[in-house]
Amino acid sequence: MAHASIPMMLPDLKQLKQAILLRTLTEMTAGDAGIRVCPYEVPGGGTCRNDECEELHLSRIRCEPSDAEVAALVHSRLSSPWRGRCDARAIAIALERVRLRGGAGDLEADVVTALSELGIPATPASDACDDNDLECQ
Numbered sequence: 708m709a710h711a712s713i714p715m716m717l718p719d720l721k722q723l724k725q726a727i728l729l730r731t732l733t734e735m736t737a738g739d740a741g742i743r744v745c746p747y748e749v750p751g752g753g754t755c756r757n758d759e760c761e762e763l764h765l766s767r768i769r770c771e772p773s774d775a776e777v778a779a780l781v782h783s784r785l786s787s788p789w790r791g792r793c794d795a796r797a798i799a800i801a802l803e804r805v806r807l808r809g810g811a812g813d814l815e816a817d818v819v820t821a822l823s824e825l826g827i828p829a830t831p832a833s834d835a836c837d838d839n840d841l842e843c844q
Contacts, residue, residue: 713828714828714829714830715784715785715786715789715822715827715828715829715830716829716830716832717781717784717815717818717819717829717830717831717832718780718781718784718832719832720772720777720780720814720815720818720832723772723776723777723780724771724772724814727770727771727772727776728768728770730770731768731770732768735763735768736763742762742763743762743763744762744763744764744765745760745762745763745764745765746762748764748765748766749765752766754766771814772814774799774802774803774806775795775799777798777799777802777814777818778795778796778798778799778802779795781795781798781818781822782794782795782798783795785827789827793825793827797825798821798822798825801821801822801824801825802817802818802821804821804824805817805820805821805824815831815832816831818831819831
């Protein structure tokens with residue numbers, strides 16, 4: 708099989724993370740159109756020390772795509788030989804196993820490991836970038 712030796716280039720997971728962040732912010736502000744971002748956090752990324760502050764604190768928002776969301780995106784980008792041998796659920800399960808073992812703490816590295824365990828060679832999208840490539844920054 709010639710395709711087995713060519714690693715799959717992971718999709719840019721930053722776009723998925725941004726979409727999840729946008730969804731989270733939309734859900735958080737849906738009931739209050741007048742909500743403001745705490746002025747201590749922007750500009751410059753300061754820290755609000757007021758525990759009773761009711762404004763929006765971007766630094767406190769923790770949102771990561773679920774394993775199922777990551778798996779669906781990755782599966783949609785697999786080439787046809789791999790897509791037919793592995794579904795999104797299998798990728799999600801493999802990713803969950805990697806995380807349960809401690810993973811690398813980096814989403815792309817965990818996805819590469821999960822795909823490798825499924826026999827799918829993959830390389831992070833960031834590996835394809837040259838330091839001088841403005842599109843990758």
